[in-house]
Structure formats: C-alpha cells, structure tokens
Amino acid sequence: MPTHGKKYRGKVEGIDLSQRFSVEDAVSKSLAASYAKFDETVDVALKLGVDPKYSDQMVRGAVSLPHGLGKTVRVAVFCKGDKQAEAKAAGADAVGAEDLVDQVKGGWLDFDAAVATPDVMALVGQIGRVLGPRGLMPNAKTGTVTFDVANAVKELKAGRVDFKVDKAGVLHAPLGKVSFGPEKIQDNLKALLDAVNRLKPSAAKGQYMVSMAVSTTMGPGFKVDMAQVKKFLEGAAS
Numbered sequence: 001m002p003t004h005g006k007k008y009r010g011k012v013e014g015i016d017l018s019q020r021f022s023v024e025d026a027v028s029k030s031l032a033a034s035y036a037k038f039d040e041t042v043d044v045a046l047k048l049g050v051d052p053k054y055s056d057q058m059v060r061g062a063v064s065l066p067h068g069l070g071k072t073v074r075v076a077v078f079c080k081g082d083k084q085a086e087a088k089a090a091g092a093d094a095v096g097a098e099d100l101v102d103q104v105k106g107g108w109l110d111f112d113a114a115v116a117t118p119d120v121m122a123l124v125g126q127i128g129r130v131l132g133p134r135g136l137m138p139n140a141k142t143g144t145v146t147f148d149v150a151n152a153v154k155e156l157k158a159g160r161v162d163f164k165v166d167k168a169g170v171l172h173a174p175l176g177k178v179s180f181g182p183e184k185i186q187d188n189l190k191a192l193l194d195a196v197n198r199l200k201p202s203a204a205k206g207q208y209m210v211s212m213a214v215s216t217t218m219g220p221g222f223k224v225d226m227a228q229v230k231k232f233l234e235g236a237a238s
Helices: 008-012 023-032 082-089 098-105 117-134 149-158 184-199 228-236
Strands: 043-050 062-063 073-077 095-097 114-116 161-163 168-178 211-218 222-224
Touching: 008 149, 023 043, 023 062, 023 149, 023 222, 023 228, 043 184, 062 114, 062 184, 073 082, 073 117, 073 149, 082 095, 082 149, 082 222, 095 098, 095 114, 098 117, 114 117, 114 149, 117 161, 161 168, 184 211, 184 228, 211 228
Parallel strands: 073 095, 073 114
Antiparallel strands: 043 168, 043 211, 062 161, 211 222
C-alpha cells in the first residue's frame, strides 16, 4: 500500500484533513504545507451541482487572474494575412496557418495555449484530435477563436485561465504559485469563483457550488466550508 513521504507526513502532522476551513484558512494552510524544493503551483478543485452530460449544464469559460499564474505561457496563433503580424507584435510564440498545422501534424506541440481566427478553423479542425485531448483546441466560448488575436495573446500571456467541468462535474484550475503568498492567491480565487458564478446554468438545480479544496502540487488538499464562500466573496468585493 503506498504511503506518503516523510516531508509530507511532517507537514500534515496534527492536522485533521477531514475538517473544513474558511477559504482564507484553507489557502494559508495549503501554502504552509508546501514542502517541495520548487515553487509549487496552487490549485483549486471545485465540485459543481451540474450534470455535464447535458449540454445545458456544461460550465466552461475563461478568466484573467489579477495576479497571473507566475509562469511563462507559450502561445501559438493560427491565422493568415495581416493577423500574423498582429499576433507576433502581441508576443505570440508561434504564428502560421497551413505551415503551423503541418508542424503540429508532425508532432510539434511546444506551446501551452492556442488562438485561431474564425477563417482558419477548418484548417485547425484537421488537428482537433491532437489539440482537443490536451486542452489546446481554440474555442469561441473561451475567447480563443477570435479576430482580435492581439488581445487574446496578451490575456493568455498575462495569466488567463480556461476552465471546464469534467465528467464528474468537478472543475480544476491553477491559482498561481506558492511564492505569491495568501493574499494574491485569494484574489485569484475570488476572480475565478466570480467567473464560475456568472456561468451558472439556468438548468442547474439545488446547490451550485457543492464542495471545494485547495492544494499545492505536492501537498495535501484542504477542504473549504462552503457556508463561508459567500462571506469570502462579499468580503473580497468590499
């Protein structure tokens, strides 16, 4: 039976991981439990009261985090004509149309996000089976299928997060790095929760945000008392 390492056990000693904390405490405890030598990413797992198998209950969107993600985001832009110069000027790492599609077909995937103009989506569709499973397929709902390529590139570079519930109705998203400290992580979490709230499907019944946990790359998950989430959002807004 697998067991956790000595460092992990040392960080959780005396902590009841079944306990539910305020948002602020969950974030602070998660950061304090970080023990890796690298700057771990802070993540949130949010269970929603939706059934994604029904299209009218799918929750998918994007949000620009106020403090970014603390990492370099490589962006590929599929476009033609003047849009290529626009994308390059905005800082895109790879720009092209047929040539870029051929590169991906050849196995090149050295980018973290992709943008496409609507007029080349038929081309991009040829590599949909490659991009889709990796979460790289441009999508109009997340603002990555657009003629405003400059703005899309700048937002992605600044730390925009695309999110989507999985088959179990759970949404996973990064919130930044441990080195950000609790206040910046809380600000980023507030922005994400606000965005998710705005996308609540009208078909969703009952409690929308069911459960939530905050963790770092290597650390344990700290559960949130959902009764305090509203208080956190109202306090962050004031």
